Amino acid sequence: MAINKHSARSLTLAEDTIKLRCLYEDREAVKQVTGYRWNKAEKCWEFPIRPEVYQQILQMLPGVFVYPDVKLAVNKVVERENQVAQAKVAGWEKVKPVEPIPLRTKPFNHQVLAYNLGLTLPSYAVLAEQGTGKSCITVAVTGRRFLRDEIKRVLIVSPASVVPVWPLEYKTHADFPFEVTPLEGPVAKRIEVLERWERDAEKLQIAVVNYEGAWRMEEALTKWAPDMLVLDEAQRIKTPSAQQSKCMHRIAKKVNYRMILTGTPVTQGPLDFFSMYKALEPSIFGRSFTAFKTRYCIFGGYENRQITAYKNLPELIRKAHTIAFRVTKEEALDLPETTDQKLYCEMETSAKRVYRELVSESMAELHGERVVTAANVIVRLLRLSQVTGGFVKDDTGAVNRVSEAKQRLFKEVMHDLLGTGKKVVVFARFLAELAAIEDDLDRWQIGYSRIAGDVNMAARGEEVRRFQQDKDCRVFLAQTRAAGLGITLTAADTAIFYSLDYSFADYDQARCRIHRIGQRNACTYIHLLARDTVDEKVMTTLQNKRNVADEVVNNWRNYFQIGR
Known part of the structure; x- marks a missing residue:
């Protein structure tokens, strides 16, 4: 030299x-x-x-x-990444935490290794499949950095459906002082919350906001001055030119520590890495998308502008993984047999109005009855459940669409799951919900099987066989009660409950369709819930292994409450 x-x-x-x-x-x-x-x-x-x-x-x-x-800066990168590489080679079978883990719950071995890597790397990608505990890892890493006095404020950006989940994750796992606030509602209200939020050196302060809202309040988020940025389901910023991607790139430049969380880092192709890593650590792939494409793409077609193939992919993967931890459910043998997740949607204003009107009518009718029976309450609750799923019957018996909130959430979740190449089982209670889901799958050209009350018994065996054996049959649609017994759907290890049955026995039997002999993987159950509605009340009852009918006679008012 x-x-x-x-x-x-x-x-x-x-x-x-x-x-x-x-x-x-x-x-x-x-x-x-x-x-x-x-x-x-x-x-x-x-x-x-x-x-x-x-x-x-x-x-x-x-x-x-x-x-x-x-040379000093380059050597520092080499030293840090060598530590990470050595830790990965050693694996997690006998791993010990490099520092005490600030969790109330006991982590699994793969989470301990992920925690160690997260403390080694200031910019860190957790490429962990859904159900492997990304949020627990995040709580542990942010907690230790707080206790080290490295950070005081964390900004978590996630899909809207996950925003309400993060306060529960910190409450469940964190063994350190914290204050977590989900930023929801009108943007002006969110900004006001941030502006009134005074610093407290004794607590880790965590703000959680959805991607769509974040770029509309970028100035306020920047002024709040987070020390660490966490991008949950970071594939949401895979398009470099999108407003929310550009916003995350700008905010990321202003913080000292960054994490991205995603189980599906690549959904459309290797180019998905660029924007996520531009926010996470631009030193990996640089800041120029043009240079990135030149390095990893082969062009052809009209005016040589179309990407016809990819090149240097081993290099791309190697570089991405220098600051990443990757784990799948198949690899994480220390996982529990089943994991439950709750995702939330917010109904539109018009749908909320319909819901409130039905609540008022039901309350008035029940108050007017001499004896309140479970059957009478259930009939009225069913109408509310239909609304949260997006549909309601009018006086003529016709089914009308009143909300698309849950279907939007479903599309979001399915996009991620199908991007992993896995098969998925979807349970729904009402035929109108199944029909809406079928429309989506047809539009996406995704193969599926279907069992509902209107499918005759002779045809059901073939529907199951096709899902279990045909690689092009990616989704199994099931009306909960019709497909809750006697069938095996172990080609999938993930099930979505679009809507919930009121019987714990039916709900439990539905869960057993994927969690049974022949299943080699840990199973994940994703529940789609409309916020501040009967969905949440029913979910709580089922989690307590009770039937709604057994609860409503003495507690019926609780199920008709609006809000939490």
Whole structure:
């Protein structure tokens, strides 16, 4: 390496990039280096701080003068990633935490390893499949960084359906002082909450916001000054040009610690990595999407602008995994046999109005009855459950659409699950819900089987066989009571409950369709719930292993309460 600081070629360090100043005739050689970007204002080339990039520059431009801080920065990256690589090789079978884990609940071995890596890496990707405990890992890492006095405030950005889940995760797992606030409702109200939120050095302060809302209140979130950013279901920002992606890129530059969480880092192709890693750690793939595509894509077609294939994929995967922890349910043998998840949707204003009117009518009718029976209460609760699923019958018996909130949530969840290549079982109580789901699957051209009350018994065996054996049959649609007994659906290890049956026996039998002999994986059950509705009340009753009919005679008013 040259030592002449007056060389026409020099490498300097600036923020999170290496800056190269060189001769005009060097430009073609420079473009052979991974992750290049031309800085027009400063008239220099910029590169990510990566050891392989550093070595490429030295090889392509002999005699370049390197300032000492460049080499120090590169060596620091090498040392940190070597630690991570060694920990991964050692595995999690006998892993011990590098520092006490600040959790009330006992973590599984793979979570301990993920925790260790999260403390080693300031920018960290948890590429863990749904049901492997990404949120528990996040609570542990943020808690330890708080106790280390590295962070005071954390911003978690997630899909809207997951925002209400995060306070429950911290309440369940955290063994350290914390204050978590979900930012919901009108943007002006969210901003007001942030502005009134005073700092408290004794507690880790966590704000949770959805992606769609975050970019509309970027200034307020930046002013709140988080020390750490967590992007949950980070595939939501896989499109670099999207508003919410650009917002996350900007906020990420202003924090010292970053995490992304996703079980499906690639849903449409290798290009999905770029935007997520631009927010997480731009040194991995650089900040130029054009340079990234040049490195990993083969172009052809009209005017040579269409991506026809990919190249250098082993390199891409290796680089992505230098700061990532990947685990699937098949690998995490220490997982429990079953995991339950609750995801929430917010009904539209018009649907809430219909729901409230039905509640008022039902309350008035029940108050007017001399004797309140379970059957009478159940009839009225069913009408409310139909509304949360999006449909209601009018006086003529016709079914009318009143909400699409739960169907939007379903689409979001299915997009992620199908992106993993897995099969999925979907349980729904009402035929109108099944019909809406079928419309979606037909539009997506996803193969499915179906069992409901209107499918004759002779045809049901073939529907099951096709799901179990045909790789192109990705989804099994089931009306809960019709498909709750006697069938095996172990081709899937994940089931979605679009709506809930009121019988614990029927609900439990439905769960057993995937969790039975022949199932090799841990099973995940995802429940789609409309917030502040009967959905949540029924879910609580079923979790307590009780039938709704056994609860409603003495407690019927509780089921008709609006809100929590």
